[in-house]
Amino acid sequence: MSNAISINKRNLMSKNKSQSHERSIRNIVGCNASLLLIAVMFVIGSGVAMSFSIPIKNIMSSYSYDVLVILIVMELFTNLIAETGIMQLLAIKIAELSQGRKRLCLMMFGGMMFLISSCLNNITAVMMILPIVFVLLKTLEVDKKYVCVFFATILALSNTGGAASPVGDFPAIVIMTSGITTFLSYLTHAFPLFAVTSAMLIIIWGMRIHKEADDGTIRKLAVANLKSQYKNIQIRYDVLKWLAVVFVGMFLAWSIVPQETLPPEIIAVLGYVVAMVICSIKKVKVGQIMDLKSVLTIGSFLFFAQVISQTGVLNLVATYLQSNITNPKLLVMVIMLITSLVAGVFSAGPAAAAMMPIIVQICNGPLNAHADWIAVAYAAAICAGSSLFMWSATAGFILSGKINSARITEESGKTISWSIGQYLKYGFVNYAIQITIALVAMTIIL
Numbered sequence: 001m002s003n004a005i006s007i008n009k010r011n012l013m014s015k016n017k018s019q020s021h022e023r024s025i026r027n028i029v030g031c032n033a034s035l036l037l038i039a040v041m042f043v044i045g046s047g048v049a050m051s052f053s054i055p056i057k058n059i060m061s062s063y064s065y066d067v068l069v070i071l072i073v074m075e076l077f078t079n080l081i082a083e084t085g086i087m088q089l090l091a092i093k094i095a096e097l098s099q100g101r102k103r104l105c106l107m108m109f110g111g112m113m114f115l116i117s118s119c120l121n122n123i124t125a126v127m128m129i130l131p132i133v134f135v136l137l138k139t140l141e142v143d144k145k146y147v148c149v150f151f152a153t154i155l156a157l158s159n160t161g162g163a164a165s166p167v168g169d170f171p172a173i174v175i176m177t178s179g180i181t182t183f184l185s186y187l188t189h190a191f192p193l194f195a196v197t198s199a200m201l202i203i204i205w206g207m208r209i210h211k212e213a214d215d216g217t218i219r220k221l222a223v224a225n226l227k228s229q230y231k232n233i234q235i236r237y238d239v240l241k242w243l244a245v246v247f248v249g250m251f252l253a254w255s256i257v258p259q260e261t262l263p264p265e266i267i268a269v270l271g272y273v274v275a276m277v278i279c280s281i282k283k284v285k286v287g288q289i290m291d292l293k294s295v296l297t298i299g300s301f302l303f304f305a306q307v308i309s310q311t312g313v314l315n316l317v318a319t320y321l322q323s324n325i326t327n328p329k330l331l332v333m334v335i336m337l338i339t340s341l342v343a344g345v346f347s348a349g350p351a352a353a354a355m356m357p358i359i360v361q362i363c364n365g366p367l368n369a370h371a372d373w374i375a376v377a378y379a380a381a382i383c384a385g386s387s388l389f390m391w392s393a394t395a396g397f398i399l400s401g402k403i404n405s406a407r408i409t410e411e412s413g414k415t416i417s418w419s420i421g422q423y424l425k426y427g428f429v430n431y432a433i434q435i436t437i438a439l440v441a442m443t444i445i446l
Helices: 002-031 033-051 056-061 065-083 086-098 102-119 122-139 144-164 170-178 183-206 217-229 237-256 264-281 292-311 313-324 328-346 348-363 368-386 396-406 420-445
Strands: none
Touching: 033 056, 033 292, 056 292, 065 086, 065 122, 065 170, 065 237, 065 264, 065 292, 086 102, 086 122, 086 217, 102 122, 102 144, 102 183, 122 144, 122 217, 122 396, 144 170, 144 183, 144 368, 144 396, 144 420, 170 183, 170 264, 170 348, 170 368, 183 237, 183 368, 183 420, 237 264, 292 348, 313 328, 313 348, 328 348, 328 368, 328 420, 348 368, 368 420, 396 420
């Protein structure tokens, strides 16, 4: 009997040790996944270049440095705006206006996420509102379904917001700097489409939330708790108004000044320098911290895409599609579906960089007259694909990590987790809604 117990204990200890070792490996891989991706992209890209006898120097001479510059500047500019406290104030006002009602919270925070992501870096925008959302959800009586629906909506709307303007996210910046459309043309064509798409997402997911049957006591307590935790927040309106003027000036310059006269990345740098001078005069201390891993990740995507572009493979694909699909409308839709699936499986960054040469060649061909709408269709396809899986979205894993670290609990006390499996079914719905609206819109417009 004693021996049996001893053996069982040893087996149990061995099993626990094995499980602990597996968790440790998963944690190491998870923490370093982005670094591994960067290394893989550069190594594979270099290998392909050498296989096709393409000099790396030629690749770097055509490298899209302008995209990286705009990405970095917009993230740093977002940090300046965040320091004024305006994002926290907006989130608290939304909580007050919604009176803690779960459906209204979802719809109003979703609308806020779309608008912020259309102007500023969507990852930074998500990070700014999450602490306030966590305080609210922890006080409210929420279940796993509500948490999953809420953050699935937020994730999808950070994508649609990023695609709604030429500086909202990486794919939009790639499109703006490609030359197939102008800043103003993209903005006027894309914003209405993605605003409608976002409204549909908000309505559809909002209707999945049942109205509360309580008397509102818990909801009032939740809002009061939130306000008490952020009662000392100070809004630097004196700084915010000047930053708003600079930001509007950047938008006007991007819209009016030709790229050949003043490239968009130079406008971005000039705007940021002026904003920093304002903050210095107003004595606002800003810790300009940014995630260099995200910059390196985008840099590796651009490198790989440039290598593939110089092999001529993408030109062959574009020529094949144009020669075998004679109907221009059908051609655009096929490209949209292919792009959306590539974005879903490999994430938005690689899809945007890899598929762009095909879009450029098609826009320079028989569909030149519809180049503005094709650029928007391309962005819509990437946006839909980036909502398909958690790893497809720029903010996916970051959002998941923050939610799980917050340890939001159900009424029973069970901690709610939100990861790849929990998002899966919501991702399919987000993708279906977005790609359907985009395809219908292109069917009507083209």
